[in-house]
Amino acid sequence: MPEKKLTYPFVVEPFQEDITGSLSWSVLGNLLLRVADFHASAHGFGSDYVKATRRAWVLARLIIDMKRRPMTGDKYCISTWISKVFRQFTDRHFAITTPEGEVLGYATSIWALIDYQDRIPVDLEELPGGGFVDIAIDEVPPISGPGRIRLGKIDPVATHLAAYSDLDINGHVNSIRYIDLALNQLTLDQHRSNPVHRVEMTYAIESLAGETLSIYKAQQGELTHDLEIRRGESTLVKARLIQQA
């Protein structure tokens, strides 16, 4: 059986940086999804399994908390593991480190496995062979939990028409694109002077191409920004961005 915790090596390639010269949040976010799939596949519940059973892993929550993001040419590793399977949900944790083991940051996430046909989440404790239950490790990243975001009745700061380039293979707006939409609401000066070091995402409802998304934003203190992405009255995604002090 593969190890319960698996580690994958990467390098920050040219064109993977943002304007600060560090690995961009979108590349990092998509790599977290990728290693999640590598790890799930190694343990029998990756993309091949979900395709064959007509199910899909759906991301419900994601927190990425970086001490620093690696720069062009830097080697780094992403480790991932599960610590708890609780009925319809599993957590999944990540550590982002240098090859020497220095911690660059952590991420933590919550996932459900949804049946395509009836859109009902599967009981993950009842998967064949115990599913992930047997590979859970009693270890969680030392980062704080998510904050409470509630923006109430305010005016949107921007709108976004969901289009081809936002979509994943299932035709939904890619989870990581919402991080970009949130980051785009900060000014370049904010990104340059105090780069975002922590991103909290809560995913409630999926959106499809052609839908107009409205983006709402409220600042909580000097360096914390709460955002909601809504379609009409429905909140699809909540986000909190925290800039480095």
Place this chain on the structure above:
Amino acid sequence: MPEKKLTYPFVVEPFQEDITGSLSWSVLGNLLLRVADFHASAHGFGSDYVKATRRAWVLARLIIDMKRRPMTGDKYCISTWISKVFRQFTDRHFAITTPEGEVLGYATSIWALIDYQDRIPVDLEELPGGGFVDIAIDEVPPISGPGRIRLGKIDPVATHLAAYSDLDINGHVNSIRYIDLALNQLTLDQHRSNPVHRVEMTYAIESLAGETLSIYKAQQGELTHDLEIRRGESTLVKARLIQQA
């Protein structure tokens, strides 16, 4: 000395596909830029050289012509080489193949090396040690040249506010993001029924964060779409997309 033509292996990873299930144009486009840098670096004129000399490689033209794009899990290779250096410009070609050598597509591009300070292009035939002149190969991809795009006075079909997630390390809108902006103007039905197989891009002027880009589009025949991306009266980028018959 490294080979004149260099080849880099890749795999279509999960989350690198578009809604058709094939490698997305944006991932492919960014990989072309990446292997261009790998090849240029191997021959002494990559990102380290341009950083040290305060210059930047600027993409003036890019044509990508795919017979088919690889799908999730498929292995593929990108080869790149130079065939001609002509004063301020160098071409750069690409072949995208299966590991067995079956051609999936080709790309061709034209680049200039711009001095940061005075924004003047360097004479590439006068680079130290002959620059790329000595590694040119008398071989060009068997794809047709660019079409002539001139949209004239029409109304824009969309606008786009250039933001953080569009920018590269130099603070300009990433060349490949313009391909996404063009592709977003086709409907999902068009992408699904007749996927785009050829993209032609001409880059004239760079844009910065905070600028509002207007997108103009005219259909030429059933499967050919010409686009211009303008900032006010200035045309920044021209694009032609051709769907598979």
